[in-house]
Amino acid sequence: MNVDQRDGRDAVGQRAPRSGGRTAAQRTTRAAPAGLDRRGETRARGAREFLTQGSAALRPAERTRTTSTPAPRLRVAPPPPVSVPRAPFVGLILVLVVGGVLGILLLNTKINENAFRKAELQEQQAKLDVNQQQLEKKIADQKAPGNLTANARKLGLVEAGDPAYIRLPDGKMIGVPHPAEGAPAITSQQGNGG
Known part of the structure; x- marks a missing residue:
């Protein structure tokens, strides 16, 4: 060489x-x-x-080498192939796929469960809305002047005459105070001896 x-x-x-x-x-x-x-x-x-x-x-x-045959040239050999064990890689891929599928199933189950819960809550809200409207209607009916008088008579109240007033700055009383006169209604609790 x-x-x-x-x-x-x-x-x-x-x-x-x-x-x-x-x-x-x-x-x-x-x-x-x-x-x-x-x-x-x-x-x-x-x-x-x-x-x-x-x-x-x-x-x-x-x-001693003859000049007719040239010496072989050295070349860089490619690196030997790296043999990586395939079992851990395949296991990792399987774990990822199974974990992903189970995660999606769990997510879908939770979404469906929440959808049923939401439907139940919406039905309950509709019932409560109807109940609130009925109660508001009853309150409005009880506030009517005719019903107020009837309810007052049931409780044993009687109509009062002219009221007396107290003027606050000087404490002077306007009018003469006197108790209400009249018999309680027959349907009142006091009239029945209650």
Whole structure:
């Protein structure tokens, strides 16, 4: 092996390609006639002189090698394939898929449960609204003047005459106060002895 091959450079001084293929200078150098000396070619290009296969300074193993068969070029081998255990990966994917499906089912169940609860609450709200309207109607009916008089008589109240007034700034009384006169109604609680 000569210095050019060890250094990874061809005769022209170019770097060998990473893919292991030949450069254009190597193709032209090998196609050149056998009588052409590469040493002269490197001097002509201005590069320093390297030992070639015809030189006496080569090692004995390289002297016995013939020049007709070129030395095989070393190439960078691809890294060995990394074998990752597939069982944990498949298990992880299965856990994710099953967890996702169960999560979706749980979510749908909760949504349906809330929908039923909402329907029940809406029915209850409608009943309460009707009840409130009925109570408001009863209150309005009880506030009517005829009903107020009837309810007052049921409680044993009688109509009073003219009232007396007290003027606040000086405390003077206007009118004469006297108790109401009249018999309680027959339907009153007091009239029945209640």
